[in-house]
Amino acid sequence: MGTVNENELYSIGDVARRTGLSVSAVRYYSDAGIVTPTEQTPAGYRHYDVQAIARLEFVRTLRELDAGLDDIRRVLAGETTLHDLAAAHLAVVEEQTRRFHARRAVLRSILRQDTPDGQVVLMHRLVSMSDEDRERLLDEFWAEVSEGLDVNPAMIDRLSQTRAVLPDDPTPEQLEAWIELADLVRDEDFRAAVRSHLREEYSTEAGRIMSSSSMLDSIDEGTPIMAEAMEARRAGIPVDSSRARDIADRYSAWLSGVCGKPDCPEFRQQSAKQLRIALELHGTRNAEADPHWESPFTGPHDRYLDLVATINGHPTSDELVGMMADQVPYAWLADALRASASSSEPGTAA
Structure with a gap:
């Protein structure tokens, strides 16, 4: 911001130079009630003190972090804290980053092979699923294959804990593996085979002892x-x-x-x-x-x-x-x- 006099008032041109904002941006924030001038002359000239300049610099930083005007108003008015605002915006940025990585993974997989249209749709749907949705898919699989079996629930819990966690930035191999896994756990023949395996391995006398x-x-x-x-x-x-x-x-x-x-x-x-x-x-x-x-x-x-x-x-x-x-x-x-x-x-x- 440069050296300033705490008792001095600065013209809108000086404020623009010191904050890196344009004159129109300083005027816009004033008209929006974000940072009003310390003084406005009868002729309409706007002057700002050091505190106003500091608030404008803060507003500029928040805007560069994609904070909206309403959020900025609440922070300046003390209705919310900067910590809470940062936490909320970080969550948005992380979700946007996850979606960006997901789209990149889909595009990489398409470039790796001649991918059918239907497969592209499935890839995008799977990679766009939340972690909770993927967990729910596997929960449903294990619930169905173990329902009604005479098998120690602790053993089923142990087996079902082997879970896939798709990274935020998956490789084409990892994405393709998730596509195959999603198809597999939905396949009725596969579910029947796993259910039969669980019964044969863990419902016998020896199996009950081992499990x-x-x-x-x-x-x-x-x-x-x-x-x-x-x-x-x-x-x-x-x-x-x-x-x-x-x-x-x-x-x-x-x-x-x-x-x-x-x-x-x-x-x-x-x-x-x-x-x-x-x-x-x-x-x-x-x-x-x-x-x-x-x-x-x-x-x-x-x-x-x-x-x-x-x-x-x-x-x-x-x-x-x-x-x-x-x-x-x-x-x-x-x-x-x-x-x-x-x-x-x-x-x-x-």
Whole structure:
């Protein structure tokens, strides 16, 4: 604004130069009652003091942020706060940005391939959906496929939590995956297949045991132990160290509780053997090496999970199989169990 005298009045031309507004804009805000002149001569000349100039600069800033005249009036009159005005306008800008990114994603997808007219309409409709609308679509899917099944609701809740969250700026691949996912969850045959899979997997006696709340809780209790084993493996902790022994003790105590078997050297040796088998299945065998090998990710909802993974930017099931050996410390934990079993006193974990 430059140096000003607090007691001096400035002509409309000076005000325009100091605020960066045009003379007509200063006059417009005066006529609109936004910032009136401090003084107006009988001849109609308008003069402004320092406070008026500061208010005009503030008005200019708000206008550049797309604030309307009514909003500006309320702020200047103290009827609303600048914080509230900024929050309201930020929400508008973020929604406009989301829509812009959505349109850009649709255009990118159209350029990637010869997209039929109907597909373009579907793309635009899906990408324009709110997060709540997308959540509702998946809620309806899981509600229908699980209705009336003799399956622990906690298991259904766990399965249904695998949700797709379309980014604000999706890639063409993510957008195309969402289109396919929306088609999939609406498909009656797919819904029937998932419903049948849930019944076959979790309505049997063995399935009810594996999907019971106590079993699910037990699995959750074992997760931090596996995470600690992963950290120890990456840190190069020796399998016969005291830290490895502590992890092996707690893992074996947890596993014996899940299996209902006593924690003893023989149990630890057998558990180590099972981990080695898991390592072979998940880490070293694949469909090319063994045509009889089956992915551990089976079921009619495989494609659902892969599409969700693509949308969320996570590895798909095929990629996950290749990563499994590195993500789960099978070998390290098996060796730690063997080392603990070889001790004269295997000990127990708290």
